[in-house]
Amino acid sequence: MDNSWATFGRDLHLDLTAPGGLRAALMSALRDAVRTGRLAPGTRLPSSRSLAADLGIARNTVADAYAELVAEGWLSARQGSGTRVAERTLPREAPEAPRTRSRGPARDPAGPRYDLTPGTSDVASFPRTAWLAAARRALTAAPNEAFGFTLPAGRPELRTVLADYLARARGVRVDPDRIVICAGFMQGLALVSRVLRAEGEGRVAVESYGLDFHRDVITRAGLRTVPLPVDELGADTGALAGLDGVRAALLTPAHQFPTGVPLHPDRRAAAVNWARTSGGYVLEDDYDGELRYDRQPVGALQGLDPDHVVYLGTASKSLAPGLRLAWMVLPDRLVDPVLALKATGEWQSGVLDQLTLAEFMSSGAYDRHLRGMRLRYRRRRDQLVAALAERAPHIHVSGIAAGLHVIVELPPGTEQSMVQAARWHGLAVHGLKSFTDPTADTAPRDALVVGYGTPPDHSFAGVLDALLAALPGNG
Structure with missing residues (x-):
């Protein structure tokens, strides 16, 4: 490792309380820092003058300690290169095996090709060049207040752009004030589930084919899931009326995951009518709404009834999951409780990524x-x-x-x-x-x-x- 900068003396955290005088204490502290790996091989140390000033001791004391540690092989010194931690092979403890949680079927330990x-x-x-250009423009134009504490709803620049895009591309009926930016779809689902639980709901209908960790998010919020049959017409939303105690349903109407069928128009209408009649909600997971090939795009279910459908979208499929950018379009009566919950310490998406996505979309680069x-x-x-x-x-x-x-x-x-x-x-x-x-x-x-x-x-x-x-x- 070639560290071309010098570590500041105050950042070395050297304990000079060991017996035997300042020089001996300084040498002991530096040996311990190297031995434990706190000072890695190649790390450049501050000059003797700088370290002496930071520690409040004589420069000769530091120079003598450096010289002796060079002689012992702990440090190295070259003209024009300063004093550095010597390159040495030190024993290391075996690293602990990482612990992971499976989110699907087990994979071959050797890893697939x-x-x-x-x-x-x-x-x-991922469009790195276009994204970088958008990031530069967004950073240049960003107001100073954008780099303060993050608003629970997300940056207004992104919510405004999203409102226009979702209306144009997905048929969503939305005002920017009803959009909440999330750090991924899972956070959005968790927030809504916890709000529903706080309002007294107990059960959520989920499609019989789906992702187990989506069901886990709902159950961790204190709700129970009830399977809804899925066939060649999508989820059987007509069965919702017969499910006791269910006033919310998680659906993938545009492209059922994983069977791949769109929700039949009659069943779309049945889902919305059930939500209106019961006073409940449809949670619409529009995970890949933009990716259509052989048919006209299926508009969002939310467009049929914005007061009873929670629309959840994400940039994970269109751009990359690593951005941790998703969004919810909420019915009016859910906006305040969701924001109040999100303000209690929920993870917020990075401001620069939000501003960059807003610029990326408004410039036409997203399309x-x-x-x-x-x-x-x-x-x-x-x-x-x-x-x-x-x-x-x-x-x-x-x-x-x-x-x-x-x-x-x-x-x-x-x-x-x-x-x-x-x-x-x-x-x-x-x-x-x-x-x-x-x-x-x-x-x-x-x-x-x-x-x-x-x-x-x-x-x-x-x-x-x-x-x-x-x-x-x-x-």
Whole structure:
């Protein structure tokens, strides 16, 4: 490590209380700092004059201590390079193995060669140059107060731009004052769930196919989840009226995750009518609303009734999950309780990222990026569907009109063996059962949920070869 700057003496935190005089105490403290790794090899120390002034001792005392530690091999000194911690091999303790929490089916410890996890985007295509340009413009134009304490609702610049974009692109009816910026979809879902629990709600309907950690967020808020059947028309929202004590439902209307079907118009109307009649809410997860290929975009359910639908959107699929930027459009009566809860210490998204996204969207760069990503994802989807049709015509594929994944139907009883076979071929792939609510009474259905967002273009042909080789009956 080449540290070209010198550490300030006051930052060394040297204890000079050891017996034997100041020079001996200084040498002992420096040895301990090097031995414990607090001063890494190559670290440049302050000059003897500077350290003496910071410690309030004589310069000769520091110079003598440095000279002796150089002689002992603890430090090194070269003309023009100053005094540094000597490069040495020191014993280190074995690092503790990191602890992780699984958010899906277990993966091969060796790691897959290709990642076909559904719902993941191509982060390698993040528009770095355009984002950097937007960040520079946003930073230059930002008012000084923007760098103070963050507003619970988020920066007004981003909420204003989002209101225009969501109305234009997703058919959302919204005023900027009803938008709340969140540090990801999960935070938004957690905030709404906790507010609903505080208002006395006890149960939330969730689709029988979905993500387990979304159900976990709801249950950690003190609510219970009730599975809602899903078929080829989407969630059976007509069943909501028969669920006792349920006044909220989490749905993915535009593109059901993971089955890939849009919610049928009759069922969209049924969901909204149920929310109006019961005084409840539909929590609309519009996780990939912009990614449509073969059909007209399905507008947000929120447009049918802004007073009973909580709209939740995110930049995770359109840009990158690492930005931790998502947003909620709330009914009027939920705005104040959500903001009051968020102000109690909830994590806020970074101001600069919010201002950058606002500039990125208002400049047109967001729309241009989305057009390019739609073309890229559609090409991959077309390659996947064409390869299956040509080389595995006995395999049916569905859910292909939108999003970042498809459903590959399998013969009954073969899902688990197929997942294992895929791992042997270096693929991280998930079966449909891993997304099934364990409390749901669903008919057995064997399928793979194959994501195509992550593999880079140059390796996609190899991905398809590995997938096809693993499919049953395809050798």
